Amino acid sequence: MKLLGIGDLFIPAQYIAKPFEALAPFGVETHVVDWQLESFDQLQAINLKVEQGGSDAVEPPAEIVEQARDAEIIITHFCTLTKRLVDACPKLKAIGVLRAGYENVNVAYAKEKGILVFNTPGRNADAVADFTIGVMIAECRNIAKGHHGLKNGEWIRTYPNYRTIPDLPGRTVGLVGLGEIGLKVAKRAKGFDMEVVGYDPYAKPEVVQAHGIKLVSLDELLKESDFVSMHARLTADNRHLIGEREFGLMKPTSYFINTARAGLVDEDALYQALKSGTIAGAAIDVFEKEPPGEDHPLVTLDNITITPHMAGGSVDAFYNSPKRLVADMINLFQDQSKIRFLLNRDRLSAWERQG
Numbered sequence: 001m002k003l004l005g006i007g008d009l010f011i012p013a014q015y016i017a018k019p020f021e022a023l024a025p026f027g028v029e030t031h032v033v034d035w036q037l038e039s040f041d042q043l044q045a046i047n048l049k050v051e052q053g054g055s056d057a058v059e060p061p062a063e064i065v066e067q068a069r070d071a072e073i074i075i076t077h078f079c080t081l082t083k084r085l086v087d088a089c090p091k092l093k094a095i096g097v098l099r100a101g102y103e104n105v106n107v108a109y110a111k112e113k114g115i116l117v118f119n120t121p122g123r124n125a126d127a128v129a130d131f132t133i134g135v136m137i138a139e140c141r142n143i144a145k146g147h148h149g150l151k152n153g154e155w156i157r158t159y160p161n162y163r164t165i166p167d168l169p170g171r172t173v174g175l176v177g178l179g180e181i182g183l184k185v186a187k188r189a190k191g192f193d194m195e196v197v198g199y200d201p202y203a204k205p206e207v208v209q210a211h212g213i214k215l216v217s218l219d220e221l222l223k224e225s226d227f228v229s230m231h232a233r234l235t236a237d238n239r240h241l242i243g244e245r246e247f248g249l250m251k252p253t254s255y256f257i258n259t260a261r262a263g264l265v266d267e268d269a270l271y272q273a274l275k276s277g278t279i280a281g282a283a284i285d286v287f288e289k290e291p292p293g294e295d296h297p298l299v300t301l302d303n304i305t306i307t308p309h310m311a312g313g314s315v316d317a318f319y320n321s322p323k324r325l326v327a328d329m330i331n332l333f334q335d336q337s338k339i340r341f342l343l344n345r346d347r348l349s350a351w352e353r354q355g
Helices: 012-025 040-053 062-068 082-089 109-112 125-140 144-149 180-191 206-209 218-224 243-247 268-275 315-319 323-334 343-355
Strands: 004-007 030-032 071-075 094-097 114-116 172-176 195-199 228-230 255-258 281-284 304-306
Touching: 004 012, 004 062, 012 323, 030 062, 040 206, 062 281, 071 323, 082 109, 082 323, 094 315, 094 323, 109 114, 114 323, 125 144, 125 180, 125 228, 125 255, 125 281, 125 304, 125 315, 172 180, 180 195, 180 281, 218 243, 243 268, 268 281, 315 323
Parallel strands: 004 030, 004 071, 071 094, 094 114, 172 195, 172 228, 228 255, 255 281, 281 304
Antiparallel strands: none
16 A cells, blocks of 8 residues: 655655555555745745635645655645545545644545545644644733834833733633644743633533633633733634624723634724724734735734734644644554544545445
């Protein structure tokens, strides 16, 4: 059984090869190839095109298609697996994506063909949790603004929040979404002696309590919190979960943090809340349109820390991904009841028949 791992500039092929040797005892031969790109900018441009136009917006290069033709398992990070590629691989039984998002894979077509599709959620949970705490402090303590001022020859000592700059101990952080990232943020916040409240209609109370989090309604969270941090997945039901009404419930001394998905918040409402002083500040890593451009309303404000969608980017997050994925996929050959991150579990019987 041939496995083809497709590396890229973020996760080179060599980092895929070693972990997947764990499948050798089950007759899996691991082959790897790098998706040849000129620069990170080129890869980012491709990723943006895929996010906006779907997996089939960018075809993989011919040399990768050729190497994939006889593969029964394909592992990818950012390289696209399109309908055309799937059709070129008649033996293909399983696909593994080295990240939580799978926009670069034509999942619908793969499912239609009975191909198993795995993803790797949580691979960057530590990276995002670290970053969330980092930008929270950077915004309320004006660290990035001070740096920017000095780089521009300015010695700035007075900032929009200068009368209400907080210490963290005793302050309350409200977490909207209590998945792996939310729980890791809670753990870090506890390290700063902060109080933690959370809102998540799907959270298990026993897990939340074990992390010292008080479960509350969304409205209660907004009213009580000094920092509101978004960690929910974006769905059709929670788009613009935070809008004008919700910002109106927050304290005028509070801060809004979003390192999750831009669609969770109404950007126009956030702009008005910051502009009017309804809230003290914000730290935003994700935008509805990326890049936002220098004339984007949020970019023009002084009481905000903005970053270019970089919360999940750490060396460990990338290089640990193959280890996390193979730890799940090995259960195809051992104990299928332990498989965690399979998008079409109903097709396992087809794997058994083919295997």
